[in-house]
Amino acid sequence: MHSFFSSDNKNQRRKLNKENIVRLVFPSLSTGLGKVPIGEAVPVACNVIKEFLSKHKFNEHNNDDIGSVELILYDPDPNVLKAYETQLSQDIKETRLRLVNELFTDKMSFISGLESRKILEAIGPVLASEIKKAYSKPGIIIYVVSPNVSSTQSNPVIISESKKLLSDAYRSMFDAFLCIIRGEKYTPKGQEEKSKTESKEKPKSAFDVLMQGSRDSSSSTSKSSFGKKANKGFHWQNALLGYLENPEKYPDNEVYFYDNEFVIIWDKFPKAKKHFLVMPRRRINFIDELTSDDLQLIQTMKEKGEWVIERIKQEDPKLRFRMGFHTVPSMKQLHMHVISQDFISPTLKNKKHWNSFTTEFFKDPDEISKTLQENGKIHFDKDFYEELLKAPMKCHLCKKKMNTVPELREHLLKHWNNE
DNA sequence: GTTCTAGAAC
């Protein structure tokens, strides 16, 4: 659960009282990728919702210090909502529960495919601004993001078990909600036991391990390289190298493809809905190391890029792509970006990000090949190209000048929605 | 490369 008011201190929370409406916005759990049949999941959800509402009748007529509460259940699937409507209409008329279909769907579309942590980081500011528009008196709104289930991860559903899990999930969500609005600390049930019995270390993503500096290509046998001292030898510039050596060790959502010669990864901080890096496995730190002998390499990278684009377009034909190289890359190992042209992404955060994909800073593979053919080498003037990154931002589609990143974001969304 | 935050811009 993520409260985007989470930075509020307790005093501010105390100010919360009857005149405020506290809204919990939450998804229908498990009816999407969770694949629990609607007919099974919806009654379970409704029972817990009704249980919660009847237990906590804090509205304008009572003395609870919490204020009025409204539950807002959202789901993009109209069939799911219909099922809730039907289920709930059999009982009381409950004005404190609202069913919402297109809840900020457009604005939230950028989160698809992001890992949960990134969603949490990104969603708060967007949501806050949307809610300001949607409600004149927004009060406090706590928004629950649905678990980021990968379709490849879903296992067969055992109905009897999933029902129990589901009601537990809703209950703990409501418990956490109450704790947050009361300014109390929320401790998930059974957490203490767990930490005693299973002191198992949380699995880290390969990237995180890398970023912590465990990697040292010359002494991979040394276990002590996990110590603090080894961090000295690690730099973020090397973050891509691990993928080259052991692409098989990474999950599907990090490494998209590999063979003996190439590795294609999902960019860890995508600057658009779809953003990949195509890398040769042969060690080439930077583009200026290329010679005319590498024309075939560039050609093959381009073909790999086209192959990825083809596949992704089958999933979403609306996407357009470009591929290319940064003239002054930050990270070691030659990598070609394959990036969709929506540029809708919470990790596109600043002018430098924008200009690095939409100015001459970004070079087509064909242009690289051409230069290699003509000159036998590649050289990009660092000062010149870095200066391009500081230029005023312009929309890549309509050339309109963009003054701030939020303005750019909004503008890009309009293009995406064909407005 | 990202994160963090001071202070500029509004």
Next chain:
DNA sequence: GTTCTAGAAC
């Protein structure tokens, strides 16, 4: 007062 950027730190 709040939003946003830019530069230092990592």
